[in-house]
Amino acid sequence: MVKVENIMTHLKCATHGRQKETFVCKHIIETMTDGEARGFCWGVNDKVHEAICDQCNNLSEADFSKQASDLIRPLCFGCFRQAAEFNGIILE
Numbered sequence: 001m002v003k004v005e006n007i008m009t010h011l012k013c014a015t016h017g018r019q020k021e022t023f024v025c026k027h028i029i030e031t032m033t034d035g036e037a038r039g040f041c042w043g044v045n046d047k048v049h050e051a052i053c054d055q056c057n058n059l060s061e062a063d064f065s066k067q068a069s070d071l072i073r074p075l076c077f078g079c080f081r082q083a084a085e086f087n088g089i090i091l092e
């Protein structure tokens, strides 16, 4: 019998404990520390939540992928929801 592996990765957050891993730009991490809204353009890519700020959303795709390794950081899903709330977005 074929077993479907759960490939979703988890990480351990100091605040939220074991959570699903999401990916956000580093400016959203800054929003987590200073509570300042920087925009929250989010989506779900292959069941993984991702979000970038307005500034990153305005970059061309080429520019973004050039800087992606510097820009993109993992974040726990609990923090992801909190960052969304700072921007007035309520996630389920």
Ligand SMILES: [Zn+2]
Residues within 6 Å of the ligand: 025, 026, 027, 028, 052, 053, 054, 055, 056, 057
């Ligand atoms: Zn950004």
Ligand SMILES: [Zn+2]
Residues within 6 Å of the ligand: 013, 014, 015, 016, 017, 019, 076, 077, 078, 079, 080
């Ligand atoms: Zn967290």
